Amino acid sequence: MKKILILHTGGTIAMKEDKATGAVAPDKENPLHSTTSELSKIATIYVEEVFQLPSPHITPIEMLILKDIIDKKVQEDNIDGVVITHGTDTLEETAYFLDLTAQSTIPIVVTGAMRSSNELGSDGPYNLISSVRVAASDAAIGKGVLVVLNDEIHTAKNVTKTHTSNIATFQSPQYGPLGIVTKRGVSFHHTPLLRESYDIQTINKNVLLLKAYAGMDDLIFKAMETVSFDGLVIEALGQGNLPPKMVNGIESLIKRGIPVVLVSRCFNGFVSDTYGYKGGGKQLKEMGAILSNGLNGQKARIKLLITLETTNDSTRLQELFLR
Numbered sequence: 292m293k294k295i296l297i298l299h300t301g302g303t304i305a306m307k308e309d310k311a312t313g314a315v316a317p318d319k320e321n322p323l324h325s326t327t328s329e330l331s332k333i334a335t336i337y338v339e340e341v342f343q344l345p346s347p348h349i350t351p352i353e354m355l356i357l358k359d360i361i362d363k364k365v366q367e368d369n370i371d372g373v374v375i376t377h378g379t380d381t382l383e384e385t386a387y388f389l390d391l392t393a394q395s396t397i398p399i400v401v402t403g404a405m406r407s408s409n410e411l412g413s414d415g416p417y418n419l420i421s422s423v424r425v426a427a428s429d430a431a432i433g434k435g436v437l438v439v440l441n442d443e444i445h446t447a448k449n450v451t452k453t454h455t456s457n458i459a460t461f462q463s464p465q466y467g468p469l470g471i472v473t474k475r476g477v478s479f480h481h482t483p484l485l486r487e488s489y490d491i492q493t494i495n496k497n498v499l500l501l502k503a504y505a506g507m508d509d510l511i512f513k514a515m516e517t518v519s520f521d522g523l524v525i526e527a528l529g530q531g532n533l534p535p536k537m538v539n540g541i542e543s544l545i546k547r548g549i550p551v552v553l554v555s556r557c558f559n560g561f562v563s564d565t566y567g568y569k570g571g572g573k574q575l576k577e578m579g580a581i582l583s584n585g586l587n588g589q590k591a592r593i594k595l596l597i598t599l600e601t602t603n604d605s606t607r608l609q610e611l612f613l614r
């Protein structure tokens with residue numbers, strides 16, 4: 292049998308609803324422990340309670356702790372796969388962080404739940420069982436960090452939370468899922484072509500994320516003059532365009548050596564240097580803004596946090612963001 296390590300970090304999957312108040316909060320005993328006998332039919336299971344945090348409380352520090360635990364356990368205990376249970380609000384950020392940093396090719400699967408443990412139709416135990424199945428499958432080796440919920444297998448790079456409460460919330464708008472999980476087994480229908488890896492030891496930078504809107508001006512840049520930060524990601528309009536009143540603010544950040552990464556606020560497609568008008572992607576690129584290849588804002592922020600640990604050369608950052 293394969294050896295699968297389960298790392299619990301909290302989230303709704305480890306919570307319970309108070310029937311009197313309706314409030315959902317962490318449970319004293321992790322309700323997922325009741326699944327252990329079912330999981331033992333699939334693999335030899337090792338469990339660690341790493342955190343008991345709702346995922347809005349997770350930061351890149353906790354993400355780095357998870358990377359370190361996984362790298363160490365792979366070396367010392369010869370495990371064959373890892374499953375991480377996590378709150379769904381920031382699940383895609385932790386999954387993508389681990390995709391870029393974890394040093395092994397064993398399957399690493401991140402899962403969660405939309406309904407807490409004592410709610411009707413609770414999806415946690417089922418998602419955990421599906422995730423262990425995927426982590427124990429040979430086909431999952433070398434595919435990067437995977438996100439498994441609601442019978443679907445997604446890449447950490449493409450998946451995003453699309454609905455506040457529906458159990459089918461995790462979708463990959465650009466490319467669809469990589470595969471499905473059924474009672475009969477795990478089946479992949481696509482395979483990712485590229486993997487990136489950054490073996491970072493620290494995560495100390497401060498990267499901000501802004502969303503652009505019609506009529507946005509330079510007010511936010513004036514406010515930003517008083518704070519110190521290392522990088523900025525902007526969810527720009529369409530193919531990477533911005534309102535003209537933002538241009539001077541961006542130019543002065545780039546002159547101060549602060550990398551500015553552009554992604555699109557659209558769900559699909561890449562940003563590019565197509566438009567030559569004031570604030571268009573072409574002008575912003577010529578000014579030194581970095582164009583990103585299809586990541587959403589929160590994932591581009593994770594990638595900039597990680598890559599800034601390895602370089603602050605803007606040409607190199609541009610190369611890395613085109614991967």
Ligand SMILES: NC(=O)C[C@H](N)C(=O)O
Binds near residue numbers: 302344405
């Ligand atoms: N479904 C969930 O897990 C949402 C919860 N607020 C969390 O992210 O911790």
